[in-house]
Amino acid sequence: MSFDLEGFLPYRLSVAATLVSRRFAALYGAEAGLTIPEWRVLAHLNRSGAVSVRDINVRVNLDKSIVSRAASRLEQAGLVRKAGHSGDRRLIALELTPKGQELMGRLGRIADAFQAELLAELGPDAAGLDRALDRLIARGV
Amino acid sequence: MSFDLEGFLPYRLSVAATLVSRRFAALYGAEAGLTIPEWRVLAHLNRSGAVSVRDINVRVNLDKSIVSRAASRLEQAGLVRKAGHSGDRRLIALELTPKGQELMGRLGRIADAFQAELLAELGPDAAGLDRALDRLIARGV
DNA sequence: TTGACATCGTTGCAATAGCAACGATAATCC
DNA sequence: GGATTATCGTTGCTATTGCAACGATGTCAA
Numbered sequence: 536m537s538f539d540l541e542g543f544l545p546y547r548l549s550v551a552a553t554l555v556s557r558r559f560a561a562l563y564g565a566e567a568g569l570t571i572p573e574w575r576v577l578a579h580l581n582r583s584g585a586v587s588v589r590d591i592n593v594r595v596n597l598d599k600s601i602v603s604r605a606a607s608r609l610e611q612a613g614l615v616r617k618a619g620h621s622g623d624r625r626l627i628a629l630e631l632t633p634k635g636q637e638l639m640g641r642l643g644r645i646a647d648a649f650q651a652e653l654l655a656e657l658g659p660d661a662a663g664l665d666r667a668l669d670r671l672i673a674r675g676v
Numbered sequence: 677m678s679f680d681l682e683g684f685l686p687y688r689l690s691v692a693a694t695l696v697s698r699r700f701a702a703l704y705g706a707e708a709g710l711t712i713p714e715w716r717v718l719a720h721l722n723r724s725g726a727v728s729v730r731d732i733n734v735r736v737n738l739d740k741s742i743v744s745r746a747a748s749r750l751e752q753a754g755l756v757r758k759a760g761h762s763g764d765r766r767l768i769a770l771e772l773t774p775k776g777q778e779l780m781g782r783l784g785r786i787a788d789a790f791q792a793e794l795l796a797e798l799g800p801d802a803a804g805l806d807r808a809l810d811r812l813i814a815r816g817v
Numbered sequence: 818t819t820g821a822c823a824t825c826g827t828t829g830c831a832a833t834a835g836c837a838a839c840g841a842t843a844a845t846c847c
Numbered sequence: 848g849g850a851t852t853a854t855c856g857t858t859g860c861t862a863t864t865g866c867a868a869c870g871a872t873g874t875c876a877a
Contacts, residue, residue, distance in 0.1 A: 538763040538784030540736070544794050545696045547809045550737050552693040554816025555686045570863085571690075573778040574799070588826055596691050598778055598865055603826060625825035625872050643679030653685050656813055661802015668688045675695025705850055711833085719821050739835060744856055766855040 548671075555653070562645050567638055572605040574642070577614065577631070581639040585628040587620065614638060658669055685743050687701040692729040696794070713738055715783070718755065720770070722780040728761065749752055749802075755779060 540546055540665055556571065563569060569577070575595045580586065583594075588606065592599040610614040614635035619625035631639065654661045681687055697712065704710060709713035710718070718737045721727065724735075729747065733740040748769055750756040757778065761767035795802045 537722055538719060538780070538787055539723065540716065542720075542791075543787060544791055544805075545693070545700045545715070546719075547806075547813065548689070548693040548696055551688040551809045551812040551816070552686070553737065555689055555812055558816065559686045572863095576682065578679060578687075580679065581678055589824080596694065599710070599826070600828080600866080601864070603828090604863090607827095623825085624874070627826070628760070639762075641677070646679055646684060646728075650683075650685055653812075656815060657808050659765075660804045660808040660811070663801045664685075664808035667798050667801040667805035668692045670801070671692040671696055671794075673687065674797060675699065713833095730854080738827070740856070741836080741858080742834070744858085745833095748857090764855085768856070 561651055562649055563642055565642060566575060566645060569619050570605070573609055575640070576602060576629075577635065577639055577644075578629050580615065580629060580635070581643065581671070585618070587626045587628065587631040588625070591629070609635070614642045686717075697761070700787070700790055707782060709784060711746070713742050714750055716741060717746045717750060718776065718780055718783070719803055721770055721772050721776070721788075722784065723754065726771040728769065729817045730767070730803055732770070750776070 560571070563574065575597060576591055579591050579595050581654050583590070586601055591597065591602045597605075605618065606615060610617055613632060616630055616632050617628070618628045619629045642667075657664060701712070704715065716738060717732055720732050720736050724731070729740055729743045732743045734780045736743075738746075741783065747756060747758065751758055754773060757771055757773050759771070761769045798805060
């Protein structure tokens with residue numbers, strides 16, 4: 536039997552991820568014209584308070600150049616503030632502005648609603664998907 | 677409780693897909709320097725015989741410009757042949773050359789082995805993952 | 818100290834993706 | 848039949864990616 540692309544996990548994962556991302560982008564795109572890196576940076580800052588580019592780069596799986604550029608655009612838009620880290624002058628301290636916090640409040644609710652929608656679609660398979668993703672992500676890092 | 681990116685399905689899917697793709701690319705990269713679109717086109721042709729750009733574009737989730745350029749590179753490399761479709765002269769008929777078939781034979785075995793490795797890692801959650809991907813992909817198209 | 822090496826954030830650059838536009842051919846409608 | 852509309856594959860164009868290099872700062876050992 537020759538190889539079947541349609542049943543190949545890396546392919547299926549990639550297609551599913553693209554489709555789901557696109558659905559979500561359509562939701563938050565209406566609220567704020569963010570790119571995916573910008574969204575990830577914002578979402579991470581929403582949780583972790585002041586943090587460096589390197590931190591985000593590691594935790595959120597984005598090249599540091601992408602984080603750097605996303606942060607600049609977000610700063611331009613008044614959503615993020617860059618401050619010098621006290622102590623280590625190589626680091627910068629990124630944090631949300633009040634405007635950024637307010638936006639993330641709205642986006643967080645949209646994201647939570649979308650997550651609930653996905654879980655409902657998946658029904659009983661959601662748990663297996665979650666565990667599988669855990670393993671794949673843990674393995675890959 | 678504020679929004680948690682680490683638990684957000686679109687994010688987790690995207691990270692997992694990237695990691696798995698990277699692992700696989702490392703495997704076939706050693707065998708042949710193919711890009712992902714090139715690999716997908718090749719894998720699709722391996723199954724479906726002579727087929728048009730449009731066909732691949734639809735089935736394999738790649739923009740037709742990407743398919744077109746991938747096909748040109750593959751033709752350049754002697755892996756694929758472009759023929760005129762009889763009947764409808766807008767279409768072209770892409771098919772593997774013997775060299776392309778031979779390469780796909782090897783890559784297919786590598787891919788099957790990788791798939792087996794993934795399934796082993798996932799253990800009992802593989803089934804749930806598979807059903808979940810089915811749903812997400814079906815829903816998204 | 819001071820000199821070698823590591824790490825931070827930014828920037829430059831080549832390759833790619835994704836979209837729109839194009840010429841060529843088909844299909845459809847009057 | 849002729850005009851309009853749709854579809855095919857290709858190409859141009861712009862934004863984004865991902866990698867490498869850079870200057871600046873820190874660290875560590877002799």
